[in-house]
Amino acid sequence: MAGTGKTLYLSYDGLTDPLGQSQVLPYIIGLNEKGYNYHIVSFEKPANTDKIQGIREELNRHKIQWTPLSYTSKPPVLSTLYDIYRLRKTVLRIIGDEPSKYILHCRSYITSLIGLSMKRKYGSKFIFDMRGFWADERIDGNIWSLGNPVFRLIYRYFKSKEKKFFTSSDYTISLTHAGKSEIYKLLHTETEEVSPIQVIPCCVDNDLFDYNKLTPNDVAQTREQLNIAADTFVLGYVGSIGTWYMLPEMVTFFKQLLKVRQNAVFLFISKENPSAIYGEFERQEIDTSHVRITGSARSEMPRHIAVFDWSIFFIKPVFSKQASSPTKQGEIMSMGKPIVCNSNVGDTEQIIKKYDAGIVTESFEASDFEKIAHQMLNYEISPGKIRQGSIEFYNLGAGIDSYNEVYTYIRAC
Numbered sequence: 001m002a003g004t005g006k007t008l009y010l011s012y013d014g015l016t017d018p019l020g021q022s023q024v025l026p027y028i029i030g031l032n033e034k035g036y037n038y039h040i041v042s043f044e045k046p047a048n049t050d051k052i053q054g055i056r057e058e059l060n061r062h063k064i065q066w067t068p069l070s071y072t073s074k075p076p077v078l079s080t081l082y083d084i085y086r087l088r089k090t091v092l093r094i095i096g097d098e099p100s101k102y103i104l105h106c107r108s109y110i111t112s113l114i115g116l117s118m119k120r121k122y123g124s125k126f127i128f129d130m131r132g133f134w135a136d137e138r139i140d141g142n143i144w145s146l147g148n149p150v151f152r153l154i155y156r157y158f159k160s161k162e163k164k165f166f167t168s169s170d171y172t173i174s175l176t177h178a179g180k181s182e183i184y185k186l187l188h189t190e191t192e193e194v195s196p197i198q199v200i201p202c203c204v205d206n207d208l209f210d211y212n213k214l215t216p217n218d219v220a221q222t223r224e225q226l227n228i229a230a231d232t233f234v235l236g237y238v239g240s241i242g243t244w245y246m247l248p249e250m251v252t253f254f255k256q257l258l259k260v261r262q263n264a265v266f267l268f269i270s271k272e273n274p275s276a277i278y279g280e281f282e283r284q285e286i287d288t289s290h291v292r293i294t295g296s297a298r299s300e301m302p303r304h305i306a307v308f309d310w311s312i313f314f315i316k317p318v319f320s321k322q323a324s325s326p327t328k329q330g331e332i333m334s335m336g337k338p339i340v341c342n343s344n345v346g347d348t349e350q351i352i353k354k355y356d357a358g359i360v361t362e363s364f365e366a367s368d369f370e371k372i373a374h375q376m377l378n379y380e381i382s383p384g385k386i387r388q389g390s391i392e393f394y395n396l397g398a399g400i401d402s403y404n405e406v407y408t409y410i411r412a413c
Helices: 018-023 025-032 046-061 078-095 108-122 134-140 149-168 177-187 216-225 247-260 274-283 298-305 319-323 327-334 348-354 366-377 383-394 396-412
Strands: 006-011 037-044 065-070 102-107 125-129 171-174 197-199 234-238 265-269 291-294 310-313 339-342 358-361
Touching: 006 078, 006 108, 018 025, 018 298, 018 327, 025 037, 025 046, 025 396, 037 046, 037 078, 046 065, 065 078, 078 108, 102 108, 102 396, 108 125, 108 134, 108 149, 125 149, 125 396, 134 149, 134 319, 149 177, 171 177, 171 396, 177 197, 177 319, 197 396, 216 298, 234 247, 234 298, 234 327, 247 274, 247 310, 247 366, 265 298, 274 291, 298 327, 310 327, 327 339, 327 348, 327 383, 339 348, 348 358, 348 383, 358 366
Parallel strands: 006 037, 006 102, 037 065, 102 125, 125 171, 171 197, 234 265, 234 310, 265 291, 310 339, 339 358
Antiparallel strands: none
16 A cells, blocks of 8 residues: 655764664655655754755655755753754644644654644654663663753653653554563553554665675685784674673673684774774773774775674663664675574574574673683574574665565555
C-alpha cells in the first residue's frame, strides 16, 4: 500500500552527522520511494556546514523537503530550550492550517515534546521513535548528575513526559525487544495503556557491507596501507570511544589476547583523538607498536572491517542500554566478522548467540578475558552464517517495511 498524506520528520540529530547518514536518510529515502511525502527538520552542527549542500542535493533528487536548523550548544539547558522554541515555530509554519493531515515522526525525546503538543492541540498523528531511554542515558553517561538540583528537575520532567510519550503517541518505536519489555515494566501493563510498539533495530546497508565484493588483493592493500603484516592477527574496533564504550576494559582484553597472539594488532577505525587510545595503552604498559588508528569515510568502512580477524566492543551494562542497538554490530556481522562483546546491552547477546557470531563475556575480569582469548583460537568462524544473521535481523529493507507497517496502521486509524 503506497503512502499517503504528509510526514514531518523531526530530528535533533543532524543529517550531516554520521548517525543521520546511516540511521535517518536511508529509511526516509526508502519510504519516500513507497510514496510517502516527507519534510525533514533537523539540527545541524556548525562544524558540518560544508556537508549541507551534498545532503540537500541528494534529498532534492528524491523530492524530499528539508529544513536544516543550526544546533545550539551553549549555554547548557538554555540552548536546548531555545532550540525547542525554534523547532516549535518551524513546525507550526510548516503544518499551517492542515495539522490533522500530518504524521509527526519524532526521533528521540526533545522533538517528541513538539509531537506530543501538536497531537494534543491540533490532532496531528505522533510517532515516538524513542531510540533509547534518553533521560536515563544522561544519568548513566554522567552527563547529568542527580546531585545537581537543576539536572534532577530536568530528569524528573523528562521521565514524566516519557510516560506520556508511551501512552499518548499513536505508535512507539523501540530499537530492541529488551527495551520494549522495559517499557511494559515501567508502565505495569502489557496491553491497555501503552501505544502499539514496533521493534526496529539500527539497520544496515547489507549491499554496502558485503565482504563478497572485496577481493583478497583489496584486503592485502588495505593491510599494507595500515602497516599491518599479512600474518598479523587483527582485533578491530569501530566508532567513537568514551561515555558508553569501555576503552580501558577493551585494552585490558587486548593485553590478555597478546598472551595468546603475540603479534596481534588492535586496529581502531575511529575519528576520535588518538591521544586517549595511546594514553590507555601506555597506562597499561602495552607497547603502542601494537596499535593502529585510522579514520574512515562510510564508503571505505567495509575495506577496513575486512582487515579484522575479530572485532570487539564493550558497552556499559547500565539500565538505559537495554534499549541500545549498536549500529556497528550489524555492520560488522554483515562483513562476516565475529565479535567479542559483553552481556546486558539490548538484544546484543541474543543475536550473537543465535547466529554464532562471536563470544559474549559476563564479566570484565582479566582472567575471564584470557579464557576468551584461548576460546578464539579454536572458534569455528562461519562468515556466511554471521552475515546471514545481519541480513535477517538488521536488514535495511526489512526496517523500511516495518516503518511502512507503522505508517499504514496510523493512516488507517
